[in-house]
Amino acid sequence: MTQIFFDLMAAIVILGALGVVLVRSTVYAALFLIASLMGVAGIYVLLSTEFLALVQVLIYGGAVTVLLLFALMLTKVRDLRERAPEPPQLAGAVAASLALLAGFMTMVYKTTWPRNVGQITPISFNQIGTALFNRWAVPFEIASGVLLVALVGAIVIAMQEEGER
Amino acid sequence: MTVLGAPLVNLNQHWLSTLLGIVALTLVMTFAVMFATYYERKVIARIQQRLGPMRTGPYGIMQAFADTFKLVAKEDLRPATADPVAFELAVFAIFIPAFLALIAIxxxxxxxxxxxxxxxxxxxxxxGLSFIGFLMAGWGSDSKYALLGGMRAAAQLISYEIPLILAAIGVVMITRTVDLSAIVVFQHKVPLIVWQPLGFLIFLTASIAELERQPFDIPTGESEVAGGVFIEYSGIRWSMFQLTSYVNMYVFSLLGALVFLGGWEWPFGRDVGWGYQLLLTLAKMSIFIVFYLWVRASLPRLRVDQLMSYAWKVLIPFALVQIFLNGLVLVYDLPDVALLITSGAGAAALVFFIYRSVRVKPRRPLEMVANGVAARSVV
Structure with missing residues (x-):
């Protein structure tokens, strides 16, 4: 049963990711991205980290993609035309993506994965909270500080001053 | 696990019982929504000193069925320039999350x-996922009004989700659980509305906005965006949108009844049997529904900028104040009454703030001004 669900979720993630890169319409690409992120949430559920799954749905499914869709729908983004990229751009793109692929593959092969996958020790919601706010409180606070600065910066950039327009 | 109280069939298989529960809930909800449309028309008619639907059946009780058959029988139109995939799938992107919410209540x-x-x-x-469907419908319809409505819907939904979640965090801090059943059990002596009046007010306001009901029906306002994202839809798809909005009304009413009014636990305890428990839950849910209808019949629609600044400048700061007060009470281990006092003071401040910003400024009568000017000129 779990195997079937994992295959389903993995298929959604991979097909969604392929859709993001292959589809010409930018809005469709954003919708495929949402599907892919939802699939990741499903995999979190299978790993019995329900809290992460719900946060994935809430933040990535609910908040991040809305910005993307807003930008795509409000600006007149044309659908990408079928055309071959310029040779130097093509070379750079191939090199960058191959380097990324090599990096991920070495990471996957170098890691010693736990043998017994059947035994997942579920981490409870309370444990995550305690770890986040006791043990790792300082990194957490630093991250929130950085986010706050980014938020204020975005407001300052977007704010129109008197008489400006 | 038992699906419907008594174990009618011995359902050992979890997925089978879940599937049956989902099917049963979907059917019950469809009829409940038909009843809700009739109820809404009747209640609003009474508030406005009208009779409401009276012709179809005794007291018009068959009106909802007549409406449903009319809507289902209508042609399902799609504009020629609309994006077929986004237009057709948008309905499901709104419909499915609403029904998914029902299984955890x-x-x-x-x-x-x-x-x-x-x-x-x-x-x-x-x-919080339904905004995707609104954006798909707005963009896919290839209509200016629909796109504007979709944008407004998405902006409103994600803005008001924040005070809603913050109010929920206040509750979670006190009950120390995220399980709805445990939150209900926590309220066996006193419902949480007593300990969290400020959180309750924030939840109530934000839920009206999440439901896009009046006075927050800016995404679908007829006079501004001509129905918003629904403008190009007809027949079965339009009625699915309506169905979803009523299901959401039930979901938020149930959520409010369970989280703030004590659900099936308060005031009789859990030993009264499932019949009374269900009645109690539904009665508390009805309080919320009647309130939503009452608000709809009483208040005019807000402007879109008022809506946004109300969420970001009023509700979210007050929700943060609520969390801060709860934190103070919990850290210093103050008695429960401290919660009531602090949160009540916050609620009073919120009400006063709203009253001060919406009241009509008393205007000095013209002759008084004229007399004053005259008197001063004499002196």
Whole structure:
């Protein structure tokens, strides 16, 4: 049963990711991205980290993609035309993506994965909270500080001053 | 696990019982929504000193069925320039999250399709997904009004989700659980509305905005965006949008009844049997529904800028104040009454703030001004 669900979720993630890169319409690409992120949430559920799954749905499914869709729908983004990229751009793109692929593959092969996958020790919601706010409180606070600065910066950039327009 | 109180069939297989529960809930909800449309028309008619539907059947009770048959029989139109995939799938992107929310709600102590340990968070996360459908419908319809309506809907939904979640966090801090059943059990002596009046007010306001009901029906306002995202839809798809908005009304009413009014636990305790428990939950849910209808009949629609600044400049700061006060009470281990006093003071401040900003400024009568000017000129 779990195997079937994992295959389903993995298929959604991979097909969604392929859709993001292959589809010409930018809005469709954003919708495929949402599907892919939802699939990741499903995999979190299978790993019995329900809290992460719900946060994935809430933040990535609910908040991040809305910005993307807003930008795509409000600006007149044309659908990408079928055309071959310029040779130097093509070379750079191939090199960058191959380097990324090599990096991920070495990471996957170098890691010693736990043998017994059947035994997942579920981490409870309370444990995550305690770890986040006791043990790792300082990194957490630093991250929130950085986010706050980014938020204020975005407001300052977007704010129109008197008489400006 | 039992699906419907008594174990009618011995359902050992979890997925089978869940599936049956989902099917049963979907059917019940469809009829409940038909009843809700009739009820809404009747209640609003009474508030406006009208009779409402009277012709179809005694007291017009068949009106909802007549409406449903008319809507289903209408042609399902799609504009020629609309994007076929986004236009057709948008309905499901709104419809599915609304029904997904229903499976984690404990209707009585045992009537819950799938008991999730994080059910409150699950409900908020799932109901926050519907904006995708609004954006798809708005963009896919290829209509200016629909796009404007979709944008407004998405902006409103994600803005008001924040005070909603913050109010829920205040509750979670006190009950120390995210499980809706446990939150209900926590209230066996006193419902949480007593300890969290400020959080309750914020939840109530934000839920009206999440439902896009009047006075927050800016995304669908007829006079501004001509129906918003629904402008190009007709027949079965339009009625599915309507169905979803009423299902959402039930979901938020149930959520409010369970989280703030004590659900099936308060005031009789859990030993009254599932019949009374269900009645109690539904009665508390009805309080919320009547309130939503009353507000709809009483208040004029806000402007879109008022809506946004109300969420970001009033509700979210007050929700943060509520969390801060709860934190103070919990850290210093103050008695429960401190919660009531601090949160009540916050609620009073919120009400006063709203009153001060919406009241009509008393205007000095013209002759008084004239007399004053005259008197001064004489002196």
């Amino acid at each position: 404990p209707y009585t102590q045992d009537w819950i399709v799938s008991p999730l340990p994080l059910s409150l968070l699950y409900l908020l996360a799932v109901s």
